[in-house]
Amino acid sequence: MQERDYYEVLNVPRNADEEQIKKAYRKLAMQYHPDRNPGDKTAEENFKEAASAYEVLKNQEKRGLYDKFGHEGLKNTGFGGFGNSGDIFSSFDDIFEDFFGFGGRPRARNAAKPGADLRYDLTISFMDAAFGMETEISIPMHETCHVCAGSGAKPGTNPLICPHCGGKGKIINSQGFFSVSTTCPRCRGAGTIVTEHCRECGGKGKIKRVRTVSLKIPPGVDNGSRLRLQGEGERGENNGAPGDLYVIIEVEPHEFFQRKNDDVFCQIPISFSQAALGAKIDIPTLKESEKLIIPKGTQGGHSFRLKGKGIPRLQGYGRGDHLVRIIVETPTKLTNKQEKLFRELAESEQETTSFFKKEKRKFMKR
Ligand SMILES: [Zn+2]
Ligand SMILES: [Zn+2]
Structure with missing residues (x-):
């Protein structure tokens, strides 16, 4: 197939900046997104073509080669365009993640999902902040239910394929020119419906648990210091990595320091x-x-x-x-003796205090 000029594909001028190129690509990617054009071969080709053009033009080095030598110039860079939509989704995650109301990547149901990061605010004394301390904190968190392994279904029962979306987890609504896919309201995107709920978690698939984490606070922490405990956040799902725990320090004021x-x-x-x-x-x-x-x-x-x-x-x-x-x-309360001494002092000061001497001279001048 004759390859089209990449600038023509994205419909941008040859001196377009990064932002223009990104914007142009987003527009085309939305238009030719496979979710919107199921089974449409031409749309799929256009989708791939736009991705190839974007892959080259967003990269300064590749763009330079392309500007000088055209498609020929890219042959030795190992870049051969995109074979399938999956590659495109993984290459431009940032672009597809932004799509409003449009899952970029068709979501795999059992895909690994990383656990959320957690924040814990800890107040410590002035001295503990200065010299460090060891303590234990209790973190409330959600963990996958150990009885149903997160499915929410009572063990031994099988969830039904959702009749509303046919198991896809999403439904496509046509709104004039656009077709928009939304999460299935019946199964909430799971694609299946639990018929009998797990008793342990009430069908949620997760249970609340309080986890105790020991914490070593280094000497010298201050208000707003942030300690990161890697992997101590919420557990991931389907072997996803756990999140991190961030402990934010607040130091109590000291009465004297x-x-x-x-x-x-x-x-x-x-x-x-x-x-x-x-x-x-x-x-x-x-x-x-x-x-x-x-x-x-x-x-x-x-x-x-x-x-x-x-x-x-x-x-x-x-x-x-x-x-x-x-x-x-x-002094606010003087004994008689002290008062007498201060008076004597005051008399002698008339003569010696540097302030008076200097100021007197200034006053005289006026
Ligand atoms: Zn359960
Ligand atoms: Zn459904």
């Missing part, structure tokens, strides 16, 4: 005299208490950094830092 990434923050109140004269104070950190030397003349709001006393790094080695922010507390 705050956290930003791997660093820990806390606020420590000190007195006026400690700030002015300097002091050595105990700072609580995540693991133990640390001595911190407050130098003479420390200002309120100043932060000190204790290196490597923060949160262990989830990715990488070592720990973040612990930052101590100093709050200088103003």
Whole structure:
């Protein structure tokens, strides 16, 4: 058979971009889809021809060869067009999956179906997030009924072929020009009807079960950290692979520590005299208490950094830092003696406080 020009087949200009090519192919694939044209040989040929054109034009390398050398140029690429519709469905899964109301691939009834992924939200304490923990979680999930092996039929009984769709699981409705296939409402696509329900699962073919999964939380997880447990999701059907379990971490706030990434923050109140004269104070950190030397003349709001006393790094080695922010507390209740001392201090300050000196000068200028 004389091969037609691929651009002509898809009815796109020679400089069409990927999106145009995809769109043109979708249109043709819909039009000539075997589900819509049962037994129509011409439609089948058109369907294959469009797929071959798309296979070449969507691929830059093949398209380049085709542009230069035509069909001849593709001979050494191992590409020989499509023999049957099944190959087409498996090559362009993404295209057929999008078809609205149109199963792309005619669905095999016992095809393996992968299990669904599951999500589990877990709240843990600040300290457990910092240093990791081991725990067990209970995951409610659906599993194939062990009594009826998922058929939903009472063991020993045979399901009937669905009389509504003749066992196909779908029915084709003609709506003017279009024919649209929909899932059979009677058997819900199964093609068979259960006459006597399995007692264990009530005919659903699945039973709810709670599965216990042990979980090791690594040190350093934070709010929103996501742990993936491969294969711990819902079981697959017909030997399909199981889904994954995603554990999403939420960390409870701590009454004393705050956290930003791997660093820990806390606020420590000190007195006026400690700030002015300097002091050595105990700072609580995540693991133990640390001595911190407050130098003479420390200002309120100043932060000190204790290196490597923060949160262990989830990715990488070592720990973040612990930052101590100093709050200088103003005394609210003074003894007589203290008040006397403060007054004396105040008098001497008139002369020495740098702020006053500077500001005084500024005021004088005006
Ligand atoms: Zn059952
Ligand atoms: Zn049916």
